[in-house]
Amino acid sequence: MENKNIFIEFSKKLSKKERDFLRSVDISSSSVTVHLETLYKIFEVKEEPKVIELEKLLFKFFSKNIVITDSNLNLKKRFNILNSYFFEKDYVTFEFSSHILNEKIKKILKFKERYSYRFYQEILNSEKNILNISMNNLRDILEIQETYDRFYDIEKNLLKPIFKDLTTIGELDIEYEKDKVGEYKSAKILGIKIIKDYKNSETNDVKPVFTLTKTFKNLFELHSELMEIYKKLKGDSSYISNYHFNSKLLVKIYNIKNDETLVYTYKEFTFKILYRKDLPTIIEIFENLEDE
Template sequence: MNKINDKFSLLNFELIGKDIKIDFTKHLTKKDKEFFRHIKMQKYNHISLLKFYEIYSLKEKENVIKFLNNLMNKNIIISSKENNYFTCINILQSYHINNAFIYLVFSDEITSSFKKGSFFDKLGLRNILFLEEKFSYRLYQYIYNNREDNIYISIEELREILEIGDSYKRFYDIEKNLLIPILEDIKNNGEIELTYQKIKNGEHKSAKILGINLNRIVPVTVDSNSDPTLHTIDILMAKLGNNIKNFSEIYSLLIKTITEYGEDFAKEKVEYVLKNYDSDIEKNLKASLTQDNINEIIEKPDFILKKAFKSLFQMHTEILLFIQKNNLPQLSKYMFTITLYSLKDKESVTLKDKNMSIKITYNKNDISIIEFYLY
């Protein structure tokens, strides 16, 4: 049996467009989705207790804990009978309440779905989280997986998709109470605009409705037959040019990076390496795209300090002043070790403390960048 070496082997682009089914162990409530809209769906995030109270008109911390515990028990199931594929992922991985703040950690799969070109983005997972009608996500999936501009759905299929069984005897009731609100929801939150026509077994007014034709309003694209992911990789490889000797290795590494973390992240890494290194481009790019480095810098910082410093001592002082000015968590006594003072030009280091990490990119004769990550 072949050994699975890494997570990439589980995230297979070949699954996309097949019989992928996305479901929930427990349905998301409107309050869950409202919560998502008030925060950035990134790996590490935080929100003040006062803001949380304001959103839900709450006064007790116990109610906040109850809400977050319920959310942690809601998992997403992704499966495919055709490919014998099944995975269960949680939305909220963990949370911590410390003084006046709630610190949130979302799962890698959920945060990946918000990165353009990633596996979970291509499944449409991020849109499903925001659909408001109870069973919008089922019809959305059916349409999303089909990928055709015109889709016929029989009444029997529609009842199955919406899980309504024999209720709503008349099509008029299905149309008014479910179909129209769901199509509006998919348009507003699922980024797919559709029109529909009723298909009858005759021309007369009382003819039986057999099903509906859904027509996708297709936006104009430059080339609908091309794979945007491969196009992005080709552009990045062209930028790297003669700096790359092991072409196939770097090409595969970029595919893996885009699959898990999205196109924007891969572009940032290539631009960063080309800008900051004059030699050993291939070596530094591989280091920049390794798992350890990705884990440190994949998320957007909560605060950024950009400034030119005359010395590392001045940098140290400015960082402490910046923390005080922005009311950031106080650092432990040993946060700044000898590591900071051994930094060389164009080097980076990440210093970690209990409630915060600080990533420093030092440019001796230019602007240095200090990024603050709260958790």
């Protein structure tokens, strides 16, 4: 299951109620017993007799399996999420497949958003520090080829909830940026750039190319220092080069809070800034590694 060329899909997409159910139970155990009243609430059962309506919904869930393929979409394995369920008095006991005890699959089953699992795999399967996803690929992943004309709506309704899923449930240290033609507000959006954060992973193994520990009176001083560091690293003091770097940094740096870590990636460098208002701020700069 650790093979990066393995992809996990569902025979049929899980419904919101099914995902809510999986988050509400402990799937670390192969057998779980749940009270009927709890299930009625999760599956929003209102029609009488409720137990019959619930059984219909559980049967739909029972029919869905996980499909594992290789990078060429060749089938490697297929198995049920739920092996069986049975009613006893006021309870239902569920027997889950032993395959879902895998940590990666458990997280995929716990995601709130419908397509979080696809981004999760894209990120884990990539060895790049920066993952570029074009608008066409983004629409394919989200299955919105014919809907959502505006990127604003894609971001608000899909991307932001998905990335919240990935950072909380998926426990990934990531952020994304819009990949645009130019820096002006109405610039055409080409896709998104997913940046793997260094806070708890890569930076522990990769040495920074530059480190500075210094106390700053205010954010303006910190901003000015970062601009000077960038000029020295690039060896380029031209207005255009510094303008593009600064335009993206500007918004981020003046929104940073005390004891917060900001990770800002621009072209070949990633800046990691642990800002501390009354203590020395730590600035680390890493050179981005790209696949050959």
